Amino acid sequence: EVQLVQPGAEVIKPGESLKISCKASGYNFTKHWITWVRQMPGKGLEWMGMIYPGDPDIRYSPSFQGQVTISADKSINTAYLQWSSLKASDTAIYYCARVIRVLSWGAMDVWGQGTTVTVSS
Amino acid sequence: QSALTQPASVSGSPxxxxxxSxxxxxxxxGGYNYVSWFQQHPGKAPKLIIYxxxxxxxxxxxxxxxxxSGTTASLTISGLQAEDEADYYCSSFxxxxxxxxxxxxxxxxxxL
Structure with missing residues (x-):
């Protein structure tokens, strides 16, 4: 079974750093883009960026460039999303998702369950 | 970056x-055939329904x-069912x- 597994929740204080994970199984991790998507409370989906673990090639949305870092460790089939200094406005659910085929960047066919990040003092 | 434009709500009977749209x-x-559609039920991860x-x-x-058609993509759901009630999102390259x-x-x- 193709799966992406994420931690359920993280609670962190403003100004702290955080790295969340997305562990893939059931397919060749190096052959599909992994995308990160933000969903703020009660709001829509926002595409943050993606990584092709086989290269790795990394692309960012202009809205998130410089705000987050996307990486991957293909030896353990895991992608990461990290922040160096979180703000309260970063409170959201963060999903990782697999892109169905190389050229169809916006077509994510397998999704993690999402990590709820709460930034609060 | 400005989002693609969708109607806030639509409704229909079973x-x-x-x-x-x-x-x-x-x-x-309008420039690429890389439009996808997702369905999201409350509290759930999105699901890819069209790519x-x-x-x-x-x-x-x-x-x-x-x-x-041109710069507008469309998702049509026929034979509406109660379980189709959800949020729908499009995406594009x-x-x-x-x-x-x-x-x-x-x-x-x-x-309804």
Whole structure:
């Protein structure tokens, strides 16, 4: 079974750093883009960026460039999303998702369950 | 970055058909056949229902269909069922100074 597994929740204080994970199984991790998507409370989906673990090639949305870092460790089939200094406005659910085929960047066919990040003092 | 434009809400009765539009520009929807549609139920992760304008992933009902004309893509759901009540999002590849993906603002479908 193709799966992406994420931690359920993280609670962190403003100004702290955080790295969340997305562990893939059931397919060749190096052959599909992994995308990160933000969903703020009660709001829509926002595409943050993606990584092709086989290269790795990394692309960012202009809205998130410089705000987050996307990486991957293909030896353990895991992608990461990290922040160096979180703000309260970063409170959201963060999903990782697999892109169905190389050229169809916006077509994510397998999704993690999402990590709820709460930034609060 | 401005999102693709979707109606905030649509509604229909069981058995009817509805269409949700997704309007962009020549830099995204109009320039590439890389439009996808997602269904999201409350508290759940999104689900891919259409990709590359009109393709359905394996296991997705053929009641869902996609199309595109110019800079507007459309999702049609035929034979509405109660379980179709959800939020729907479109996405598209976009190129400006760089290439990335943009989502629509989302449409709430209510089955009356």
């Amino acid at each position: 058995g009817q058909s509805i269409t949700i 997704c309007t962009g520009t020549s830099s995204d929807v 590359d304008v009109f393709n359905r992933p394996s296991g997705v009902s053929n009641r869902f269909s996609g199309s595109k 976009r190129t400006s100074r760089t290439s990335y993906v943009i989502f629509g603002g989302g449409t709430k479908l209510t089955v």
